[in-house]
Amino acid sequence: MSLTLTPNHPAAAHLRRLFLAVITASFVFLLAWVVYLATSLPEHREVAHWDIAWVGFDCFLVAAIGMTALWAWLRRPILIPWAIITATLLCCDAWFDIVLDWNTPDLPISLLTAGVGELPLAALLFYAAWRLIRLSMAAAWARSGRGEPPRMWRVRMSIFEHSAVPRDEHTGEH
Template identity: 90%
Template sequence: MSLTLTPNHPAAVHLRRLFLAVITGSFVFLLVWIIYLATSLPEHREVAHWDVAWVGFDCFLVAAIGMTALWAWLRRPILIPWAIITATLLCCDAWFDIVLDWNTPELPISLLSAGLGELPLAALLFYAARRLIRLSMAAAWARSGRGEPPRMWRVRMSVLDRPAAPRDEHPAEH
């Protein structure tokens, strides 16, 4: 038996307030942190384990791409967050490659890698995730008899809340 909370349930209200406090506090903290870093970090610094940092990051990136591919092949909705995670990591990779290669002979390679590989793939993944969310919303709205859904940014999180339908033990494969 699972407990389904409505948006006005006291536990749901408490969790939402807690989430908002944490995320807003993080936002404010990071603004202050950025100012501190911008004024205090040295322009040049030698670091140990540079190779571990980059190989480790690329391992996370390849794992994310693999998970995205897996869920895409299996046609599962878990693809959506994996596509967003992978696209974000690709943008980070492009950013750091370009910034860290600035004023070096490797800059053209980093620019080509970002412009022809990482950023186009990230854009495709962000677009696919957005499109899949829109298609899911459209299907849910059509099932509810509401017609065409509005833009995503206009829909409240609780707009589709209804009591859960009984689960089918063996959903059809698509």
């Protein structure tokens, strides 16, 4: 038997509070961690297993691109998170390639691959995910008889609310 949580269910409210606490604490911790790293890391360091780190990262990137392509070919909505994951990994790859090649003869190649390959593909994937979410919202809104959906940032997640319809800013009504 599966448990279905309604927005009013106490467990749903508890899970939301727990999620908010964890994600907010993570944000605060990472801010402090970045300050610590910025002031304590050495500028130069010899690293063992450099090749394993990069090959491993690129294997994850290849897997993510493969999953994105698979779900795109199959026209499945799970494409959306895979597109976001892949775009994020592409941005990370471009960042680290450029930063780590900054004072080396490999910098022009890193800039070229980032500017012509990784970052444009990441932008395309982020845009595709955003458009697919908007199209899904528009279809759901139309099926429910609400017409054109509002901007994504104004729509509340229905699992956490009594109604997924945004409140009017002036009247407070749905």
